[in-house]
Amino acid sequence: MSAPALELSGLIRRYGEREALSGVGLSLPPGRTLVVFGPNGAGKTTLLRVLATLLRPHSGRVRVLGSDLPEDAWAVRGRVGLLAHEPLLYRELSGAENLRYHARLHRVSEARVTELLDAVALGGRADEPVRTLSRGMVQRVAVARAVLHDPELLLLDEPYANLDPAAIELVAPLIGVGGDGRRRTRVLCSHDPGRDLAEADLVLGLRGGRPELLADAASVTPAEIAELYR
Amino acid sequence: MSTAVDGGAATAPERSEQSPARPQPAFWSTVAAVMRKELLVELRTLESVPGMSLFAVTTFVVFHFALNRGSVEGDLAAGILWVTLLFAAILGVNRLFVADADQGGFDGFLLAPVDRAAMLVAKVATLLLYLLALELVAVPAFSILLLGPSVGPALPGLLATLALGDVGVAVIGTLVAAMAVRTRSRDLLGPLLTLPLFVPIVIGGARCTAPLLEFAHRSGPSGRWLATLGVYDLVFGLLAYALFDFLLED
Numbered sequence A: 001m002s003a004p005a006l007e008l009s010g011l012i013r014r015y016g017e018r019e020a021l022s023g024v025g026l027s028l029p030p031g032r033t034l035v036v037f038g039p040n041g042a043g044k045t046t047l048l049r050v051l052a053t054l055l056r057p058h059s060g061r062v063r064v065l066g067s068d069l070p071e072d073a074w075a076v077r078g079r080v081g082l083l084a085h086e087p088l089l090y091r092e093l094s095g096a097e098n099l100r101y102h103a104r105l106h107r108v109s110e111a112r113v114t115e116l117l118d119a120v121a122l123g124g125r126a127d128e129p130v131r132t133l134s135r136g137m138v139q140r141v142a143v144a145r146a147v148l149h150d151p152e153l154l155l156l157d158e159p160y161a162n163l164d165p166a167a168i169e170l171v172a173p174l175i176g177v178g179g180d181g182r183r184r185t186r187v188l189c190s191h192d193p194g195r196d197l198a199e200a201d202l203v204l205g206l207r208g209g210r211p212e213l214l215a216d217a218a219s220v221t222p223a224e225i226a227e228l229y230r
Numbered sequence B: 001m002s003t004a005v006d007g008g009a010a011t012a013p014e015r016s017e018q019s020p021a022r023p024q025p026a027f028w029s030t031v032a033a034v035m036r037k038e039l040l041v042e043l044r045t046l047e048s049v050p051g052m053s054l055f056a057v058t059t060f061v062v063f064h065f066a067l068n069r070g071s072v073e074g075d076l077a078a079g080i081l082w083v084t085l086l087f088a089a090i091l092g093v094n095r096l097f098v099a100d101a102d103q104g105g106f107d108g109f110l111l112a113p114v115d116r117a118a119m120l121v122a123k124v125a126t127l128l129l130y131l132l133a134l135e136l137v138a139v140p141a142f143s144i145l146l147l148g149p150s151v152g153p154a155l156p157g158l159l160a161t162l163a164l165g166d167v168g169v170a171v172i173g174t175l176v177a178a179m180a181v182r183t184r185s186r187d188l189l190g191p192l193l194t195l196p197l198f199v200p201i202v203i204g205g206a207r208c209t210a211p212l213l214e215f216a217h218r219s220g221p222s223g224r225w226l227a228t229l230g231v232y233d234l235v236f237g238l239l240a241y242a243l244f245d246f247l248l249e250d
Helices: A044-051 A095-106 A110-119 A135-147 A165-176 A193-199 A222-228 B027-045 B049-066 B074-095 B098-102 B105-110 B117-145 B155-180 B186-213 B223-248
Strands: A006-015 A018-028 A033-037 A059-064 A067-069 A080-083 A153-157 A185-190 A202-207 A210-216
Touching (some): A006 A044, A018 A044, A018 A059, A033 A193, A044 A059, A044 A153, A095 A110, A095 A135, A095 B027, A095 B105, A110 A165, A135 A153, A135 A165, A202 A222, B049 B117, B074 B155, B098 B105, B117 B155, B155 B186, B155 B223
Parallel strands (some): A033 A185, A033 A202
Antiparallel strands (some): A006 A018, A202 A210
16 A cells, blocks of 8 residues: 555644644545544644645644655645635736746646636636636636646645536536546545535544544544534 | 544545656746746736836926925935935835735745745846836936936946846845735835845945036946945845745745
């Protein structure tokens, strides 16, 4: 069996005196999906930013795609895709210009930009400034940006936010399957167990930065997840 | 609390091995990509260069009336020119990283497998282009509105002095803007940090320029002051290169 894509133990991340993540530990094999549930402020976004190498862990062990963070963060960059709350798009640039910019940074061909804009059904509005697009359309461009370089690990913060059912059908394959046809390794933050529990292999429930629930998805019930929010 | 999952989703294939990272883009390709993006954003918003230019011209008009004289020369002319250019530059410095901080540009860049110094070089080069555009407007306006002597004979020396001053302004401006942009009081902190660091540039620039802007136009810029400007640029260039990576960390 191949090495885990993610290995965390005793992960602590603070903002000032406050611990945003406290003692998080788990292991996730490649090709599997970890779904993280928890109320607002539980530490979900902080966890994604640590895994994306955008925040340094303050304590504990974080190993992503075989590299220890933060020491070997350089080896991870370019292999991780992040779909955050913010779309990471320049509002004055068009969707195509934004994606071409990221394609140059990731050394991806411009043909991939066109392919992805078509895949999210925005080929016809590719040259309009992002600020003129609806929130759902911006989210579709953001999904295209996150998977542009076909990352090995995809970090998704409520990926279906602002999307209508038709748009969800468009983006679900993009964030579910990699360019090689294999299932992506994913960490998905969610508030919707009804939909996202079905996508999970492993479930992590956070509350106040602490792991309150960590279990194989098959053994987790929606009621256990709902308990996190009480 | 720690667990591993390797039983669920039996149909899920595992990647047989971690694939190596895609090769890094060449340093200068990254610089070009960031600069291209910067110039596109500026062309769409026109937030920096028009504001800087308009500020400079307006300031010359204000000086024209405040001094109550038709023309200036020598030390006074050099002082007015450099102070106005540096204050105008601060407008551009303040805007330099705003889109990156507010629209996730920093995160997008940091996720890419690129040399982070490329952003420093691209921002410095972009600010240099802004300053060049500013001076294309400001120097003729200064010549028309305030300057007594003809600017023609002074032009070679003036261009050399402006070039050295611009490099210092661009490097210091980029460094300070990167420091200030993530703070809550960035609009205040930027100028407060930038102005003291610009003082040696004002002194060096004005000392070099004063003899060029005299009616007699007896000599070129002082070699000693040009060298001082050059050394100042070099010191802050090295400092910015050493510090910039840390400034990008959240």
